[in-house]
Amino acid sequence: MSSEFGGGLDAAVHKAFTRPAPKTAGARMRYLVKQHRGTRAVAQLLGVSQRTVERYVKDQIKKPRPDLAARMEREVKARWQPQIKAKARKKAATTSGIIIDIHARMGYKAPIGTTDQDRIRHLTLALPPQYAARLLDAQEQGADENRLRELTAEALKDVYFQDNGRRADSLEEVHINDVLHLDFEL
Numbered sequence: 001m002s003s004e005f006g007g008g009l010d011a012a013v014h015k016a017f018t019r020p021a022p023k024t025a026g027a028r029m030r031y032l033v034k035q036h037r038g039t040r041a042v043a044q045l046l047g048v049s050q051r052t053v054e055r056y057v058k059d060q061i062k063k064p065r066p067d068l069a070a071r072m073e074r075e076v077k078a079r080w081q082p083q084i085k086a087k088a089r090k091k092a093a094t095t096s097g098i099i100i101d102i103h104a105r106m107g108y109k110a111p112i113g114t115t116d117q118d119r120i121r122h123l124t125l126a127l128p129p130q131y132a133a134r135l136l137d138a139q140e141q142g143a144d145e146n147r148l149r150e151l152t153a154e155a156l157k158d159v160y161f162q163d164n165g166r167r168a169d170s171l172e173e174v175h176i177n178d179v180l181h182l183d184f185e186l
Helices: 004-014 025-036 039-046 050-057 066-079 082-096 129-140 145-161
Strands: 098-109 119-127 173-185
Touching: 004 082, 004 129, 004 145, 004 173, 025 039, 025 050, 025 066, 039 050, 039 066, 082 129, 098 129, 098 145, 119 129, 119 145, 119 173, 129 145, 145 173
Parallel strands: none
Antiparallel strands: 098 119, 098 173
């Protein structure tokens, strides 16, 4: 399963960066070496030899293999501007909330006599800070994709389907299936 929800939240947080992360292989490797205070730790982190790390640092190797390039990018972005990321997460969880743009097949559980057939919906909603806090806290604590999907479905149920308690009182549960598009914005 792809990381639609976790990856979407990460991308939203990365939009808060005030400076771009290093783009070249050498710059990324130098950043990682600086963060880990040595080439040996970076070599173990990336699964390459210490000498390979040293060659990237000196710009003797400029083009990494696709799998190594992806690992380097992921590790740099995970460590890039931690204070900015924390500030953006805190702002979303306390004051601004999070905007979700989702195009997916959604279904729900409802009492007998009502239709619960899945329908494709395209929603763009501003989720209040309490839902943003739940999503971001769960992601930070290592929640899997299914849990993030459930939390998003609960937020959509309360904010969109039940309109914060003004309608659809008997709606029990919302399911998100077949995600066609998903985007979060802080």
